[in-house]
Amino acid sequence: MxxxxxxxxxxxxxxxxxxxxxxxxxxxxxxxxxxxxxxxxxxxxxxxxxxxxxxxxxxxxxxxxxxxxxxxxxxxxxxxxxxxxxxxxxxxxxxxxxxxxxxxxxxxxxxxGEFKRNRPQEPQPPFSYKTEDVTFENKEAKIKLAGTLTMPNGKGKFPAVVLVTGSGAQDRNEEILGHKSFLVIADHLTKNGYAVLRYDDRGVAASEGDFESATTYNFANDAKSAVDFLKNIKEIDSKKIGILGHSEGGMIAQIIAAERKDLPFIISLAGPGISIDELMLVQKYEIEKASGLSNEVLEANQKLFRKIYEIIKKNPSNDIANKEIKSFLKSDPTYKELSDKQINELASITESNWFATFIRYNPENNLKKINAKALILNGEKDVQVTAKENLEGWIKDLSHNKKATIKSYPNLNHLFQSAKTGMPNEYGEIETTIEPFVLEDITKWLNENVK
Incomplete structure (x- = not known):
C-alpha cells in the first residue's frame, strides 16, 4: 500500500x-x-x-x-x-x-515548437549564379533604393528584368505570408540566362524614402531609376531591359512603357486593365460575395462606394473630395443612420494620397500608347484583379499591338497559386508560391521575344 x-x-x-x-x-x-x-x-x-x-x-x-x-x-x-x-x-x-x-x-x-511555414519553392544557397546586394539612386527624389541583382555566370551581355512589386509596403522579395514570390521568380529567370533586379520599395527595409506619402507615379519613377541603373552595368545588354510587374507593379509597367520607347518589353502579372474605381468595385463585390454577404448588402455597398469613388475622381483635391463625401453622406436619407464617426471613417480614404491617386487612374490611355512587346497574365480565380474584366480591358486597348500575348489560367489566384476559392485568406495556407508552369510560360515567352 x-x-x-x-x-x-x-x-x-x-x-x-x-x-x-x-x-x-x-x-x-x-x-x-x-x-x-x-x-x-x-x-x-x-x-x-x-x-x-x-x-x-x-x-x-x-x-x-x-x-x-x-x-x-x-x-x-x-x-x-x-x-x-x-x-x-x-x-x-x-x-x-x-x-x-x-x-x-x-x-x-x-x-x-517554433512556427514555420512550409515553402518548398523557396530557393536556398548556394546559388548557381552570381548574386549581389546593390543600391541605386532615384535622383529626382534624392533617395537610394536597395535591392539584389542576380546574374548568370559568364561574361554576358545578358538580357535583364526589373521586378516591380504590388501595392502595400513590399520588400525586394515581395514577401506575403511567407511566400517570397520575387525571390522564386528571380531564381528561375537567372537560371535561364536573365539578369534580374528586385528591390525594396522606398521607405521599406534597406531603401530610403517615405513610403506613406508616395503615389503610384512615385513608385514608377523608382522603377525607371532601376532600369537606368541596369543600363550602366557592362554585363547587361542595355537594349534588352524590361519590367515584370505584379498587380500595381503591372500598372507601373504600363505607365513606363507608354512613356519610354527604350523599354522593349513588359510582363504584367495580374495588372489592371480597367479603371481602378471599377476594378475596386468588382474586387469588393467578389470578396464580399464569397464572404457570404446578402445580395441586399452587396448592392448597397456597391452603390455607396461607386458614389464615393465618383466624388474622388471628379475632384483633384483630396480635401475637397473629403468634404464632399461627408456632405453627401449627411444629406442623403439612405445614410441617415450613420454616426459622425462612421462618416469620418468613410471619408478618411481621401487622406491617403496614394489611394486617391490610385482610384483616379485609368489604364486606357497608357495601354493605347504601348508598342513594346507585352505578356499579360491573369488567374481566373483572382478576386483582387479579376481576369474577365481586366483582360477584356487589356485586349481592347492593346488591339493595335501585334506583339502582345494575353493569357488566363483556370484555378489560379492573385499570386498565381492553384486555389479553391481565390480568397486572400488562402494565400498563406497554400504551400506553392507560384505555379511552376507559369514560370515556364514566362521563360518561354522571354526566350522567343527577348533573348
Missing part, C-alpha cells in the same frame, strides 16, 4: 511541474480557414507571462492580459480582444483546447 501511495505522489509531482514555458504554435479553425496563432510563454519571479502572434495578420508580440496554468490546464484571457482560451496539456508537447472570441468558439490545438 505504501508503494502505491508513493507512486501516486510521484505522478502528481510530475504533472504539477509540467513545462508550459516555450513557444507553441497552432491554428484557429474558423470556417473555411485556419488562422495561424503562436503563443510564447515565459515565467518570471514565479509568474507566467504570454505573448501572441498572428502571422497571417502581421501581428506579433501582443502581451496577453491574463494567463494561468494549473493542473495541466492552460487559461488565457484578454478583454481588449474579447477572447479567452482554455486548453489541456497532454504528453508535454500538445495543448488541445477552445479559443473563444466575440461569443463564438473555435478549435485551437497547439504543438510545442
Amino acid at each position: 505504501k508503494n502505491f501511495i508513493l507512486f501516486f505522489a510521484l505522478l502528481f509531482s510530475f504533472s504539477s511541474f509540467a513545462q508550459i514555458e516555450g513557444t507553441w504554435n497552432g491554428a484557429i479553425e474558423i470556417p473555411n480557414q485556419k488562422l495561424p496563432f503562436v503563443l510564447h510563454i515565459t515565467k518570471e519571479n514565479g509568474q507566467y507571462k504570454a505573448t501572441s502572434d498572428s502571422p497571417d495578420q502581421g501581428v506579433y508580440g501582443i502581451e496577453l492580459q491574463e494567463i494561468r496554468f494549473e493542473n495541466n490546464k492552460l487559461y488565457l484571457k484578454d478583454a481588449r480582444m474579447y477572447m479567452t482560451y482554455e486548453g489541456d496539456l497532454t504528453n508535454g508537447n500538445t495543448i488541445n483546447g477552445t479559443f473563444k472570441q466575440g461569443g463564438q468558439s473555435f478549435k485551437l490545438n497547439f504543438t510545442k
